[in-house]
Amino acid sequence: MRDPQALVTSLRALVGERHVVTAVTDLEPLVHDWRGRYQGTALCAVYPADTDEVSRVVRLCREAGAKVVPQGGNTGMCGAATPFGEDEVVLRLDRLNRVRHISALDNTMVVEAGCILADLQNKAQEVGRLFPLSLGAEGSCQIGGNIATNAGGTAVLRYGPMRDLVMGLEVVLPDGSVMNDLKRLRKDNSGYAVRHLFVGSEGTLGIITAATLKLFPPPQASATAMTGAADLGQALALLALVRTKLGDRISAYEVMSHSQMQLVLDHIPNCTLPFDRSHPWYVLIEAEDSFATVDLASLLEECLADGFEQGLVADAVIPKSEAQRAALWRLRHSVSEANKVSGISASYDTVVPLDRLADFAADTVAGVAKAFPQARILFVGHVGDGNLHAIAHFDKDAFPSKAEFEEAAAVVNGIVDDATLKCDGSISAEHGIGKSNRKRLAQSIDPVRYGLMLKIKATIDPENIMNPGKVL
Amino acid sequence: MRDPQALVTSLRALVGERHVVTAVTDLEPLVHDWRGRYQGTALCAVYPADTDEVSRVVRLCREAGAKVVPQGGNTGMCGAATPFGEDEVVLRLDRLNRVRHISALDNTMVVEAGCILADLQNKAQEVGRLFPLSLGAEGSCQIGGNIATNAGGTAVLRYGPMRDLVMGLEVVLPDGSVMNDLKRLRKDNSGYAVRHLFVGSEGTLGIITAATLKLFPPPQASATAMTGAADLGQALALLALVRTKLGDRISAYEVMSHSQMQLVLDHIPNCTLPFDRSHPWYVLIEAEDSFATVDLASLLEECLADGFEQGLVADAVIPKSEAQRAALWRLRHSVSEANKVSGISASYDTVVPLDRLADFAADTVAGVAKAFPQARILFVGHVGDGNLHAIAHFDKDAFPSKAEFEEAAAVVNGIVDDATLKCDGSISAEHGIGKSNRKRLAQSIDPVRYGLMLKIKATIDPENIMNPGKVL
Incomplete structure (x- = not known):
């Protein structure tokens, strides 16, 4: 990029001095993921006030040759919200936190991307409705991130994943234009359903700034x-x-x-x-x-x-x-807790069709038992979704060093991946791709579908300014 | 196109003599819609046996400079399956009619595009499950067409439109390549959900050859x-x-x-x-x-x-x-029946959010009563979906000629469209765009979304060989 300092200056002029963060200590929590698996770096972090400011921030970054990394609550599992370059601007959605519309009659709410998930659950409850998305990070994750990663959680069996709860989106595209597709309609056949490209795209195609969400009658x-x-x-x-x-x-x-x-x-x-x-x-x-x-x-x-x-x-x-x-x-x-206090575990998040689940478990048991006769093989999971965690569990002193355990875990990973793909499963049930699973994605999905994904990325973000190095 | 006869010859060599139709009488039922609103024309109709043959047909057409119009049961409402040129080849899916997999345990079935909807309802019933899509044409419409048009019908309130029932797709793209995305997974975060582009694209982006569908416990x-x-x-x-x-x-x-x-x-x-x-x-x-x-x-x-x-x-x-x-x-x-025997009607298929429905009805009553004091204004609809039919009903002798009635109907259409858009509704609830609603689509949806649709069409079908002149 040409002149980083000039960009910071113009971002400050746009959103206000205190909404642009550059000090290393202030940036620190934003440039690594919460599990500490990725340590990145960034030019600055910007906190725009509304959709119009998001659009202008994107235009400024693009003109300056900088990259944009959208970040919600930074609670992801695969490093998708971590910036990895001095030319990368973290775009925080925190200030877009209004509920624009809520209707018990219509069973919908229109909300901005920075709303905290738990706050939205409460808003729905106030009008006698349920917003069913529920997951561990609900007290700090933001709905924009939930949509961008197609979050799963504990209510998928009954209500489906995040994708099924989204009726419409407002998105700032990589050229700064704003797509308004916030319709509150349960039937709408007016052309291609482009909103579905953005759900689960992990910030690589644009920035979700608002969404229309479905509400439900609460359980009694x-x-x-x-x-x-x-x-x-x-x-x-x-x-x-x-x-x-x-x-x-x-x-x-x-x-x-x-x-x-x-x-x-x-x-x-x-x-x-x-x-x-x-x-x-x-x-x-x-x-x-x-x-x-x-x-x-x-x-x-x-x-x-x-x-x-x-x-x-x-x-x-x-x-x-x-x-x-x-x-x-x-x-x-x-x-x-039991697995932690009793030993060390290599654990995997697998989804396969229900009628292949018993085969998957048998293959995993056979493969792991052969490679590691000393391992306990545990299973636990949300089987209603086809989602089973396979765990190879070892005594605490089973490996002389952490490195040797990591080596064993990689072998187990290979065994589980092979069993998953053999049983028509997916390498990512709900955690997404981000930085962690890019290579495995490219190797595991249909190449024609992967080719189409590359073309769509190149069409919507031809300069590759949106969250580079993630997903694809 | 260069040499139409050479294309017919090579298509015959590929799929067999009797699976290519060129005689005018045989083509006749395929070149107009069932309501008789569109009369088209075509070079020929081809009936490939399987996905591989569909792929080869598309390649042959492309090399010859011909266009491809996919056609299922030809039961659509907007002319999307009607060919309109001597360089257009109707591609019929009738022979792709296998159920590849069905599982009551997994609540899924994998079916080919040419399966008749009623047959699939029966197949599901045989394993103690319900496939809920249900509509007037179910005895002759094909599931590929239902998916390509995102069909609605009578079960939308409880089960959602076709889109909500599709878990995976197999699609032949305009370059002849085959995308296999037939996964039977309720959780899968492996990259962009490209399948949603094809649901509701009315054959303009590729040819759906198979799909994974959701099944449900039947009502008791x-x-x-x-x-x-x-x-x-x-x-x-x-x-x-x-x-x-x-x-x-x-x-x-x-x-x-x-x-x-x-x-x-x-x-x-x-x-x-x-x-x-x-x-x-x-x-x-x-x-x-x-x-x-x-x-x-x-x-x-x-x-x-x-x-x-x-x-x-x-x-x-x-x-x-x-x-x-x-x-x-x-x-x-x-x-x-009552409306038909008692007079003549101008009827519209509107969807708006539920909390705008009363406003929509009031605006429509006011507008129509002002323009046509002699009209009865009727309402009937699937209100659970936000879907209300507004009807301006006249005595049989209210207009001296059909042309004058059509003129009045156009005025009513304008009143209903204005009320629909004012109330955040859509000009197409479930019938789609096809040939009929192209102009209204371009005028009524968000221009950024429309621009994205144009870009996606140009990316996936750069030579515009798939169902030209439809949707966009």
């Missing part, structure tokens, strides 16, 4: 159960049975292998198995309903009785109190 | 009600109330003005109003549930009792028998 009743199953196939057949009867009411269908459960029971206080004996697999089911007077527990019990008759349920427990329900969920939520 | 219980309402605002407030309690169970929420109901009562035999007195508006509600033992009628009754208390329901009837239920639906389904 819920019911929970845990079952034991002889194998993963039975757990999956039970899912089909429960879904046939309960339909969209299923809000969670979580699976754990006994190997995983045993670590929780052994290492986490106050965790007890809710059954007389152990089972190879456990399923945690939760259902919810918008109708308060529906007896959901009885419906769930009816499903499990059918499952028992069909040999899909070895044992089942339906909690009789909130304390019992919480105790079941504690088993599931204690997985990370 | 249903309940119906009709209410009277004092105004459209009350009918919409009742929708919000019913949705809050019943959630996704609402499968139909249809509204009729009394002016429309009166024409049905006056002109269709065996139609009676189910209330003691008339009301300005009527609502027909249907709910369904995948759980057979849920007492849906009681739940619906509970909602209506709440609505009554809040002043949103002037009167209500819940049918006690299938015959009574059918009688309610007959009132709704008799609208077209």
